[in-house]
Amino acid sequence: MSNPPAVENFCAFFNKLDKTCTEKLYEVYTEEVVFNDPLHHIEGRKALERYFAAMYENVERCCFTYHTQQQQGNQAFVTWTMEFVHPRLAHGKPVSVEGCSALTFAEDGRVSQHRDYFDAGAMLYEHLPVMGRVIRWLKQRLG
Template sequence: MSHLEKIIAWYSTLSPTSLPEIHALYAALATFKDPFNEVTGVAAIQQIFLHMFATTENPRFIVIDSFQQNQQAFLSWQFLFGLNGKTYTVNGGTHLRLNDQGQIIDHRDYWDPAEELWQKLPLIGAPVRWLRKKFSASQ
């Protein structure tokens, strides 16, 4: 199994029980960035996932596609989770840079929180949808 296949398998089955395996997949000083977080170090990255498990219901990742060239990889994925009894799906992508041992040294998630999350939430959803429509060229 390649390093990328191991990473994908881990994300596909990520749970509080499997979370400690993060130390084998990420380099000690790995960086992680998404629309809400920017941290350095495996402990800080692990904390992001602990927070995810504490604040969402049944979170899981489905890796749709992946490719790797040398020590870089890109994954397209869906993140499914529950919040207040409702299920949400977020579509996104991840750019990974790997070291010579195949560990992740840089993890960057790309997804649009306005489209994928905010416009679906009560209270702020309507203003976000209005703003998106206002700035759309296809009004």
């Protein structure tokens, strides 16, 4: 069974996204897009463009493996594993993070609302020198 074109376009775009093509967000997002993740709340495509440009500034590699993709009407849900390499995180080794995206599409098939769910500690905090040790210690104590 094939996935709806809007979901396919979204997934394909993110696997091409890097610091050189953030200006092409208009292909996937509406002008008034609202984006949320555990670390940010962003309104508007220009603000989202600045966010992605800053985020990808030092990322050496980032790719997504998509798992479940479901769409009903203008709502979609995509689960994924993101693997990225950043020289200041995990000593420059690949970091993998599981997550999902809840999407709302406008009439033209572009995303008008995008909410990402993922463990911010697994993505960022656990890989920082001092904070990482503290978070890993806490997880061991609570687990």
